[in-house]
Amino acid sequence: MDIPLADKAGGRKRRVRWALYVMLVPGAAVTLVYSYGPLLGLVIAFQKFDFTKGLFGSEWIGLGNFRYIFGLNDFNRALGNTLFIAVFKLALGLAFPILISLLLNEIRATGFKRAIQTLIYLPFFISWVILAGIMRDILSPSAGILNGILGFLGVEPVFFLGDAALFPWVMIALDVWKGFGFGTILYLAALTGIDPNLYEAAGIDGAGRLRRMLHITLPGLAPIIVLNGTLSLGNVLNAGFDQIANLYSSVVYRTGDILDTLVYRVGIQSVRDSIPRYEIATTIGLFKSAVSCALISASYYLAHKFADYKIF
């Protein structure tokens, strides 16, 4: 790189910094193949896909696969389950950390507060493989410690992971439990930005704890709550593959099978026992991606408009 900065007498010509382009090549190449390549692969959804004939040799069947999946019971069931689980996860996953932040904010002993914070962040960092292993043991109807405690209180053993009526709620509760502590970080940070004089003034005016919480703290958090709420909109079809794939079983498919787990079973897992139905799995995946993409775009637009949020 020893191209001179100033070329001609007086005139400073901007040189092209080729090194910058060179640096971008490896990352761009990987992204092109493994992120854009699969986008191209989505054409399978419009084909009667034949692995040996490849992406462009297979027979095109238009929207046939879409008609097929919309008539498929498994798909409609999974779509309903996905919406149910995801919406409750989003709503409770938004509300619970706010509540806990407000309660933590009322703790005045800083050492105690910090200890609580350190402990509640922990589950966020542990993977679902590990947590599922732990929960399987704890929630077991015969040997689990939770049913042990319930039994002590005179409650019949509950089959938390094997009861289809209960399963979605267990997933929602575990997900909220895993993430709430981490979720408080943002709110607690925003709380430090609230002017303490407001509290003092309200106190002099005779406002009690609850009223100060509702009229000062909560409005102080409003911008960040709106931002989080809008950004989570894109996840309405993300019911949590990692969690459910590690915890579900065929007895709870009725209420626990979600789009992602269905895609996995139809497209990949079935390889081991029968013919994989790549095009059907891809079609379900494409349906999910298209809806999610529209939602994400809408949510970023809203976040940008109302909260002046930018990605970079």
Add this chain to the structure above:
Amino acid sequence: MRLSKLRAWSAFDVVNAIFLAALAATCVLPFVNVIAVSLSDSAAATANLVGFWPVSFSLDSYAFAFQKARFLASIWNSAARVVLGVAVNIALTIVTAYPLSKTGKEFRGRTAFAWFFVITMLIGGGMIPTYLIVMWSGLRNTIWSMIIPGAVPVFNVVILLNFFRQLPKELEESAILDGAGDWRVLLQIYLPLSMACIATLIVFQTVAHWNEWFSGMIYLDSIEKYPLATYLHNVLQRPSFDNMELQEIQRVMKISNRTLSSAQILIGALPVILVYPFLQRFFVKGMTLGSLKG
């Protein structure tokens, strides 16, 4: 809040403190229970005698776990994957973030290139097309199938490029006047100043690679190549005799599945728990910075 400091603890304070303490306990007790079970004698564990403290202390399940060839192999596979994967991730993050941190004037086409990467965070081909591409590109059944497809962590690139932008421009300008090229500016000026940020990214990526189980599950044919997370998913999800070697089946009579599972779970979680103090601090700092900046 000088006024409230003088006040004694009200009933609300007491209830609030107890509630939060109980909530915090639910975040830790499951782990304590697993530790206790893993350190107990298998008879006590099978009889449901173990709560939050080991009963008839025994290290048998750990000794047994560490004799299992597949378990040991999976730990080795995970270690190899973390080292290779994080090295690739970090190298690509650095060389991608540096050009993208330039202005459109310094680097023509910068905005278009930035969008080229950022868009992949918003849309993707999904599970099956990605699976097919990985299969077709010859990564099947190799360690690279778990490393190359996610080699450019775009979110980290954005973090690092924002960090690069905060560095004083003068350093770069004077170095360029002195005849340094971009590679030298990056390696000798930017990198030394960014070690804190890069260390954080290394920790994130290490945890991500250690925890990730799904790509191993779908791209690897041989169980001997599974990383620990995939291995654990397999044995915990379907604890059956298919996953065992003959010698194991014979010894399973002595060591209950339960203590063994607990021991393996704990070993799987251990690295993350060990870096947890750092993780926690980095995350809190990183998220707080981001929110205040916006």
